[in-house]
Amino acid sequence: MTTIADRPSRHDLKHPMVSSADEHAYDTTARALHWLVFGLLAAQVAIGWTMPHIRPGVAQEGLVDWHLSVGAASMLVVLVRLAWRIARPTPLAPMVRWERVLATLTHLLLYLLLIVIPVLGWAAAGFFGYTVRLFGFITLPALADHTMRWAHEAGDIHDLLTNVLLGVVGLHVLAALWHYFIRGDRVLQRMLPGVR
Numbered sequence: 001m002t003t004i005a006d007r008p009s010r011h012d013l014k015h016p017m018v019s020s021a022d023e024h025a026y027d028t029t030a031r032a033l034h035w036l037v038f039g040l041l042a043a044q045v046a047i048g049w050t051m052p053h054i055r056p057g058v059a060q061e062g063l064v065d066w067h068l069s070v071g072a073a074s075m076l077v078v079l080v081r082l083a084w085r086i087a088r089p090t091p092l093a094p095m096v097r098w099e100r101v102l103a104t105l106t107h108l109l110l111y112l113l114l115i116v117i118p119v120l121g122w123a124a125a126g127f128f129g130y131t132v133r134l135f136g137f138i139t140l141p142a143l144a145d146h147t148m149r150w151a152h153e154a155g156d157i158h159d160l161l162t163n164v165l166l167g168v169v170g171l172h173v174l175a176a177l178w179h180y181f182i183r184g185d186r187v188l189q190r191m192l193p194g195v196r
C-alpha cells in the first residue's frame with residue numbers, strides 16, 4: 001500500500017536523479033519546533049476563548065493563570081524556533097514563482113504575529129496587575145502598569161490580532177493541502193514528523 005511517506009512527487013518523476021525530499025526537508029528539530037508551536041498556540045487560543053473575559057479585578061487564577069504560563073512558554077519556544085531557522089536555514093521546496101512569493105510572505109507574517117501577539121498580551125498582563133512567570137518560577141519583568149492606558153489598548157489589539165493569526169494559519173493549511181492534493185509535490189511531507 002502506498003503511504004504518505006513513499007508517495008512520489010511529480011518533481012521527482014520529472015527529475016528522477018534529484019531527490020527533492022532529501023535535499024530540502026526540514027530537520028527533526030525544525031519539525032518538532034513547528035508542531036510544538038502549533039500545539040501551544042492551539043492551547044492558547046482555546047484557553048483565551050474559554051477563560052473569563054479579562055477586565056480590572058479578574059484574579060490571576062485558573063485558566064487566566066494558565067493563559068499567562070502557556071503564553072510565556074510559547075514566547076520562548078518561538079524564539080528558539082527563530083534562532084534555529086537562522087542557524088540552519090531550509091530553502092523553500094521547488095515551486096512556481098507566485099507560490100514562492102506567497103509562501104515567503106505567509107511565513108514572514110506568521111513569525112511577525114507570533115512575536116507581536118504575545119508581547120501585546122504581556123503588556124496587557126502588566127496593565128491588569130498580573131505576574132508573568134516562565135515555567136512557574138522565572139518572573140518576567142512587567143512591561144506596563146495599571147496607569148498606562150496604551151497597555152489596555154494593547155490587550156484589545158492582542159485579541160484582534162489573534163483572529164488575524166487564525167486567518168493566516170487557515171491560508172497556510174490551505175496551501176499545504178493545495179501542495180498535497182493539487183500539485184502532488186512533497187511540500188507537506190517536508191514538515192510531517194517521521195516522513196523523509
Ligand code: HEM
Pocket residue numbers: 041044045048049053054067068070071072074075114117118119121122123124125128132152155156158159162
Ligand atoms: C500567541 C500566543 C497567544 C494567543 C494566541 C493568545 C490568545 C488570546 C485570546 C484568544 C484571548 C481572549 C480574547 C477575548 O477576550 O476574546 C487573549 C486574551 C489575553 N491574553 Fe493572550 N494569547 C497569547 C499569548 C499571550 C501572552 C504571552 C500573554 C501574557 C504574557 C497573554 C495575555 C493575555 C491577556 C492579559 C489577555 C486579556 C486581554 C484583554 O482582553 O484585554 N496572552 N489571548
Ligand code: HEM
Pocket residue numbers: 034037038041042085090092093103107110111169172173176177187188189190191192
Ligand atoms: C499555529 C499554526 C501554525 C503556524 C504558526 C505555522 C507556522 C509555520 C512557519 C512559520 C513555517 C515556515 C517554516 C520555516 O522556515 O521556519 C511553516 C512551514 C510549514 N508548515 Fe506550518 N504552521 C502552523 C500550522 C501548520 C499546519 C496545521 C500544517 C499542515 C496542515 C502546516 C504545514 C506546514 C508545512 C508543510 C510547512 C513547510 C512549508 C515549506 O516547506 O515551504 N503548518 N509553518
